[in-house]
Amino acid sequence: MIDWIQLLGNSAQQILSPVTAAYALAALGLAIHFGYTGLLNFGQAGFMALGAYGYGISTLTFGFPWWAALLVGVGVSIIFALILGVPTLRLRADYLAIVTIAAAEIARLFFTTNTFVQYTGSANGLQGYKGSFEEVNPIPPGRYGFGPFTYNEYDWWVRIFGWGLVIIAALITWRLMKSPWGRVIKGIREDEDAVRALGKNVYFYKMQALVLGGVFGSLAGMVFVLPRAIVPSNFQPTLTFFIYAILLLGGAATVLGPIVGAIVFWVALSFFSGFVARAVEVGWLPFMSTVQAGQLQFILVGIVIMLLVIFRPQGMFGNKKELAFVK
Amino acid sequence: MAHAATTPTSRRWPRLVATLLALLFSAVALMSAAPAHAASQVGIDENDYRVSGIVRLDGDPLEGIRITVEGPGQSAEAITNAEGRWAIGVPERDTYVVTLDESTLPEGIAVVDETGEDETPNSREATVGPSGSVVANFFIGEGERATTNVGGQILDRLFLGLNFGLLLALVAIGLSLVFGTTGLSNFAHAELVAFGAIMLLVLSVFLELPLPLAILIALLLSMAMGWANDAALWKPLRRRGVGLIPMMIVSIGLSLAGRYLYQFFIGGETRQLPYATTTALNTGFYGLSVIDIASMAIAIIVLLAVAFFLLRTRLGKATRAVSDNPALAAASGIDVDRVIRIVWVMAGGLAGLGGILWAYFRPGVSWDMGFQILLLTFAAVVLGGLGTAFGALIGSIIVGLFVEMSTLVIAADMKYVGALVVLIVVLLVRPQGILGRKERIG
Numbered sequence: 001m002i003d004w005i006q007l008l009g010n011s012a013q014q015i016l017s018p019v020t021a022a023y024a025l026a027a028l029g030l031a032i033h034f035g036y037t038g039l040l041n042f043g044q045a046g047f048m049a050l051g052a053y054g055y056g057i058s059t060l061t062f063g064f065p066w067w068a069a070l071l072v073g074v075g076v077s078i079i080f081a082l083i084l085g086v087p088t089l090r091l092r093a094d095y096l097a098i099v100t101i102a103a104a105e106i107a108r109l110f111f112t113t114n115t116f117v118q119y120t121g122s123a124n125g126l127q128g129y130k131g132s133f134e135e136v137n138p139i140p141p142g143r144y145g146f147g148p149f150t151y152n153e154y155d156w157w158v159r160i161f162g163w164g165l166v167i168i169a170a171l172i173t174w175r176l177m178k179s180p181w182g183r184v185i186k187g188i189r190e191d192e193d194a195v196r197a198l199g200k201n202v203y204f205y206k207m208q209a210l211v212l213g214g215v216f217g218s219l220a221g222m223v224f225v226l227p228r229a230i231v232p233s234n235f236q237p238t239l240t241f242f243i244y245a246i247l248l249l250g251g252a253a254t255v256l257g258p259i260v261g262a263i264v265f266w267v268a269l270s271f272f273s274g275f276v277a278r279a280v281e282v283g284w285l286p287f288m289s290t291v292q293a294g295q296l297q298f299i300l301v302g303i304v305i306m307l308l309v310i311f312r313p314q315g316m317f318g319n320k321k322e323l324a325f326v327k
Numbered sequence: 328m329a330h331a332a333t334t335p336t337s338r339r340w341p342r343l344v345a346t347l348l349a350l351l352f353s354a355v356a357l358m359s360a361a362p363a364h365a366a367s368q369v370g371i372d373e374n375d376y377r378v379s380g381i382v383r384l385d386g387d388p389l390e391g392i393r394i395t396v397e398g399p400g401q402s403a404e405a406i407t408n409a410e411g412r413w414a415i416g417v418p419e420r421d422t423y424v425v426t427l428d429e430s431t432l433p434e435g436i437a438v439v440d441e442t443g444e445d446e447t448p449n450s451r452e453a454t455v456g457p458s459g460s461v462v463a464n465f466f467i468g469e470g471e472r473a474t475t476n477v478g479g480q481i482l483d484r485l486f487l488g489l490n491f492g493l494l495l496a497l498v499a500i501g502l503s504l505v506f507g508t509t510g511l512s513n514f515a516h517a518e519l520v521a522f523g524a525i526m527l528l529v530l531s532v533f534l535e536l537p538l539p540l541a542i543l544i545a546l547l548l549s550m551a552m553g554w555a556n557d558a559a560l561w562k563p564l565r566r567r568g569v570g571l572i573p574m575m576i577v578s579i580g581l582s583l584a585g586r587y588l589y590q591f592f593i594g595g596e597t598r599q600l601p602y603a604t605t606t607a608l609n610t611g612f613y614g615l616s617v618i619d620i621a622s623m624a625i626a627i628i629v630l631l632a633v634a635f636f637l638l639r640t641r642l643g644k645a646t647r648a649v650s651d652n653p654a655l656a657a658a659s660g661i662d663v664d665r666v667i668r669i670v671w672v673m674a675g676g677l678a679g680l681g682g683i684l685w686a687y688f689r690p691g692v693s694w695d696m697g698f699q700i701l702l703l704t705f706a707a708v709v710l711g712g713l714g715t716a717f718g719a720l721i722g723s724i725i726v727g728l729f730v731e732m733s734t735l736v737i738a739a740d741m742k743y744v745g746a747l748v749v750l751i752v753v754l755l756v757r758p759q760g761i762l763g764r765k766e767r768i769g
Contacts, residue, residue, distance in 0.1 A: 040572060087755035093572055094512045098705045099754055102747040105702055113740045114391065114406070123366065237698075241583055244576065291594070295587045302584025309573045309580070310564065 002278045009148035010274055014266035016149060021162030022048075022224035023266065027246045027258030028169050029216030034244075035252030036177060037209040038189035040097040043084065044217045044243050046104025049235035050076045051218025052225040053111055057119050059129040066133040070222060077218030080107070081211040089206045101237055112232040120232070127229035130154075133161075155227065162223040166259060169216050174255045176212075185209055186253075186322075238298075245301050248308040251318030260316065273297040367408035370401070373596050374416030377460045378423055378453050382411045384436060384467050393431045396453075398423030402690060406431075417455060425463040426450040432467070439466045484731045490619055492727020493626035494688060495700065497681035499707040499719040500633060501553075501674030507650035507714035508670045510571045511561065514578040516678060516704065517697035518585035519556070523549040523679025524600075524686035524696060525589055531601050538601050546679055553675015557668055582698070590694035597691035600683075622684045629680060630720060633673070637716055646670060650714060703730070703743065706750035712763025721761055725749075 014020055026044050033041040054073030058064040064072065080103070088099045111120045120126065139153040151159070176182050184205055187195040196202050224234075242265075250261025276293040279285050285293070314320045371377060378396050382389045388411025395404040396415040401423065405413040417423055427449045429437055438449040453463040502516045526548045530541035560581070564574055602618060637643040648656040649666045657663045678697075685700060686692045707726040711718025726746045733745040753760065 040575075087751060087758075091754065091758055094575060095709070095754060095758065097512070097575065098702075098709060099751055102702055102706065102750050106744050106747050109741060109744050113738055115738045115741065238583065241579055244579070248576070292591050295591045298587035299584045299591065302580045302582070302587065305580030305583065306577045309576050310567075310569065313573060 002275070002282060007271065007274045007278065011267050011271040013148050014270045015263055016159050016163070017266065018158045018162040018223055018227050020262050020266045021159070021166050022220045023243060023246055024166050024220075024259045024262035025162075025169055025223060026217050026220035026243045027250070027262055028166070028173055028255075029213035029220065030243055030247050031252060031254070031258050032173060032185075032209055032213035032216070035247065035254070035257075036182070036189060037185050037206060037213075038093070039089075039206060039210060039213075040093045041100045041210070041213065042097045042237070042240050043100030043102075043104035044213075045235045045237060045239040046100070046107040047077050047080065047214045047217030048221030048224060048239065049104070049107050049111060049232070050080050051221030052230050052235070053120065053126070053221075054218065055222045056126040056129045056225065056230045059132065060126060061119055064132075066136065069129075069132075070219075073218050073222055074215050077214045078211050081214035082207070085207045085210045089203055089210065101240070104235070104237065104240065108232055108235050111235075121230075123232060125229055125231040129230075130226065133157075133226065158223075158226045161226070165219055165223060169219070170255050170259060177255070181205075181208075189253075241305070242301060245305045245308075248305060248313070248315055251315030253319070253322040254315070254317045257315055257317040264316075269297055269301070272300060367405055367413050369403045369405045369414070370416035371414055372416070374401070374418045375459065376417045376420055376455045377414050378417055378425060378455065378463055379412070379414035379460060380425075380462050380464045382407045382413070382427070382465065382467065384433075388412075389432070389467070391431060393428035395426045395428070396423050397426070420455045420459070422452050422454040424450060425453050427465050436467060480735065481732075484735060485728065486615055486619070488728035488731030489724065490623050490727070491688060491731060492724035493623055493630070494681050494684040495703060495707055495727050496630060496720045496723035497626055497677045497684065498700065499704045499711075499723045500630070500716050501677040501681075502704055503708045503711070503714055503716055503719035504646070504650075504670045505674050506708070507716070508646065508653070508667050509561065509565070511578065512571075512575045512705075514575065514701065515556070515581040515585060516578075516674070517701035518582055518589070519549065519552060519675055519678035519697070520682035520685065520700065521586070521589055521692075521694065521697035522552050522675075523682035524692045525593060525682075525694075526679070527600060527683050527686070528593070528598055528692045532598065542683065545683065546676055549679020549682075550672045550676040553671045553673070553678070554668065556675065557671035561671075562664070562667075582701075586695055586698055593692075593694055595694065597693040599691055600686055603687050603690040618687050622687055625680070626684060629677070633677070633716070642666070642669065702750075703746050706746050708760075709750055710753050710760055712760030715760070715762045718760055718762035 026048055029047070030041060030044050033039040033044075051073040054076040055066075055069045058069040058072040059066070084100060084103050088096045091099075110116070112123055113120075114122045116122070134154060134157075137153060137157040139156055141153050143150055143152050144156060145151055177186070184195060184200055187198075187200075188202055188205060192202055195205075221235075246261040246265045247258055248261075249265055250257025250259070273294065273296070276285070276288075276296055277290055280288050280290050280293045308315065314322070380394070382392045382394075388407070388409065390407055390409050390411065392407040392411070392413075393404055394407065394413050394415070396402070396417065398417065399419045399421045401415070401417045401419075403415045405415050407413045427438055429449050432438075449465065451463060451465070453461045455461045498516070498520055501519070502513060505511055505513050505516070523545055526545040527541055530536045530544055531538055534541075536544070560577070561574070564577065569577075635643075637647060645656065645661045645666050646669070648659070648661055649663055653663050656666075682697060685696060689696065703726055704723075707722035708719050709722070710725060711720065711722030726749070729749060730742050730746050734742050737745065
C-alpha cells in the first residue's frame with residue numbers, strides 16, 4: 001500500500017527546499033529578461049553554471065572566503081551577459097534565443113572538458129567548497145523544526161540564505177518595475193520603436209536588464225549547489241526549459257509568479273513522480289518499470305509547457321494585457 | 328515578417344568565412360590537445376563481458392590515457408584513472424580491437440613493439456575468453472610513435488567532416504524550409520531526427536526486417552510524422568493566430584516531451600543499427616568504410632533532388648514564393664496551406680534520413696541523439712542565412728568540416744565549441760548569414 005503520509009511529507013518539503021529557492025531566483029531573473037523586457041534568453045542555465053563554478057573554483061583553487069567567491073560568480077555572470085548582449089541585443093528575438101542557448105552550452109562544455117580538469121573537475125564536477133560558508137552559520141548545531149520540516153543547522157542556514165536572496169531579489173524587481181526604469185523596460189517589450197522614438201537608448205536598457213537577470217541567475221546557481229556538489233551535467237538546456245515552465249506557470253511579467261510558480265512546480269512534480277514511483281512498486285502500473293516512471297515527469301513538464309503557452313499564456317498571476325510575447 | 332528568396336546574392340562570403348575560420352583556429356589553438364570526455368569505466372553495467380587493463384610506465388600508473396575498444400556491437404573509449412586502470416564493457420564473447428591513443432601518452436613515450444614486426448604496436452586484438460573478461464595491456468617505454476602523417480590525418484578529418492556536413496545539411500534544410508515558410512524556429516526538429524533513427528532501430532533490429540525495406544518504411548514513417556506534426560499541432564496553432572515566439576516555446580515543450588517519450592520506450596542506452604560497427608567493411612581509403620561512402624552518396628543524391636525540386640518544379644517555385652512572402656503567394660493563387668504541408672512532409676523525411684545517417688556516423692541510436700546536433704543544425708542554418716535552403720547546405724558543410732577539422736588542434740571533447748563560437752561570431756559580423764538578405768533580421 002502507498003505510504004501517503006510520507007509521500008505528502010516529501011512533497012511538502014519542496015516548499016522550503018533550496019532547490020526551489022534556486023529555481024525561483026533563476027525564474028525571477030528570467031522574468032526580468034523575458035517577462036518584462038521581452039528578451040528571449042535560453043541560456044539561464046549558463047548563468048547558473050557560471051555562478052556555481054565561479055563560486056566553486058574561486059573557493060577551491062584560490063581559497064577565497066565565501067563572500068568574495070560570491071562576488072566572483074556575480075562578476076563572471078556580468079561579463080558573460082555583456083559578451084552575449086553585444087552581438088545579439090540588436091537582433092530579432094529568435095536569434096537571441098539561439099545564441100544564448102549556444103553560449104550556455106559553450107560554458108557547459110568548457111566546464112566538462114578534460115582540458116581544465118584541475119580547476120573544473122571535468123565530468124565529475126567539484127565538491128568540498130562549503131567550508132567558509134559553513135563557518136559563518138549563526139545557528140548552533142542541532143536539529144530544528146517540525147514534521148517533515150526538520151533539518152540540521154547547515155540545511156537551515158542554506159534555506160535561510162537561499163530564500164533570503166529570493167526575497168531581496170523579489171523586492172528589487174518589484175521596486176524597479178514601479179520605477180521609471182521599469183516603465184521604459186516594459187515599453188521596450190511592447191514596442192521597441194516607440195521607446196526609441198522617445199529618445200531612449202533601447203540597446204543600453206536591454207543590456208542592463210540582461211545583466212540584472214543574469215546576476216539573479218548566477219546567484220541561483222550558487223544557491224543550487226550549496227547543499228550538494230557541482231555537477232556539469234546539471235546545467236544542460238533542460239534546466240533552462242524547466243525554469244521557463246516555472247515562469248510560464250506563475251506568470252512571466254509578475255514578481256510573485258516565479259516564486260509561487262517554483263513552489264507549485266516542485267511540490268506538484270515531487271508528488272507526481274513520488275506517486276508514480278510508488279504506484280509502480282505496489283504494482284498498480286504493471287506495464288511500467290521504476291526507471292520509466294522517473295521519465296514520466298519530464299514528459300509531463302514538456303506537455304505542461306505546451307498547454308500553458310497555448311491556453312493560458314499569462315500563467316497563474318499574469319495579466320493578459322501584459323504578455324511577454326505580443327508580436 | 329519578412330521573408331527572403333533563396334537566391335545567392337553575395338560574393339563576399341568566401342573571404343569572410345576564411346577570415347572567420349582563421350580567427351577561430353588561432354583562438355582555440357592555444358588550448359592543448361587532451362583526452363576526450365570519457366570515464367575509466369565505460370558500459371560495464373549494460374554489458375555482460377569486459378575488456379580491461381592497466382597502463383603503467385616502469386611500474387607507475389599513467390592517468391588520462393585514451394583507450395578505444397572496437398568490435399561487434401561496441402565502439403567505446405575510456406580514459407585511465409589515477410591507478411592507470413580502464414575497463415570497457417562489451418556485449419559479445421568475441422574478438423575486439425584495443426587501441427591506445429599515443430598522443431595522450433607523455434612526451435617521448437610510446438608503445439614499444441617487442442617483436443619488431445608489428446607496425447602499429449599501439450593497437451592489438453583481445454578475445455573475450457570463457458571467464459567473460461580479457462586483459463589487454465601494452466608495453467610502454469621510450470621510443471618512436473607509430474603515427475599517421477599529418478597530411479593523412481588532415482584528409483581523414485576532411486572526409487569525416489564532409490560526411491558529417493552532408494548529413495547535417497539534410498537535417499538543416501528541413502529546419503530552414505519550415506522556418507522560411509512558417510517562421511517557426513522548430514526546436515522539436517531534433518526529435519524528428521531521432522524519430523527516423525529510432526524507427527529504423529525498431530524495424531531492423533527489434534522486428535528484424537531486411538535493412539533496405541526497414542529504411543524505406545522508416546523514411547515513410549518520418550514523412551508521416553512530419554505531416555502529423557503540422558496537421559495535429561502547428562496548423563491549428565496558426566489558425567488560432569498564435570505568435571511566433573509562443574510557437575517556438577511550444578516547440579521546446581514538444582521537444583522535451585518527445586525526447587523523454589523516446590527514452591520511456593527505448594531506454595537510456597545506445598543501440599547499434601545493422602552493420603554499424605562491422606570493421607570488415609573498411610575500404611582502407613582514408614579510414615572510410617563502405618557505409619561512410621554510401622552515406623555521402625545518399626546525402627548528395629537527396630540534396631540534388633531537393634535542389635531540383637526547389638529550382639525546377641512548379642511546387643518548388645511555389646515553396647520559394649511562400650518563403651518570400653506568404654500573403655503575396657496566396658494572392659497569386661498559391662495554396663499556402665498545401666505548400667506548408669508538403670514542406671513539413673519533406674522536412675520530416677529529410678530529418679529522418681539525416682537521423683539514420685547520423686546514427687551510422689556516431690555510431691549508435693539513442694533517445695537524445697537528435698538534441699545532440701540540434702544546436703549544430705541551428706548554427707548551420709544561421710551561418711547560411713535563416714530560411715534559405717541553399718544557405719543551410721553551405722552552412723552545414725562548413726559546420727561539419729569545422730567540427731571535425733578543429734579536433735586537429737583542440738581536444739575532441741571541445742569540438743562542438745568551435746561550431747557554436749562560429750555561430751556567435753557570424754551573428755556579430757554578418758547577422759543575416761552567408762546567403763541571407765539584410766532585411767530579414769529587422
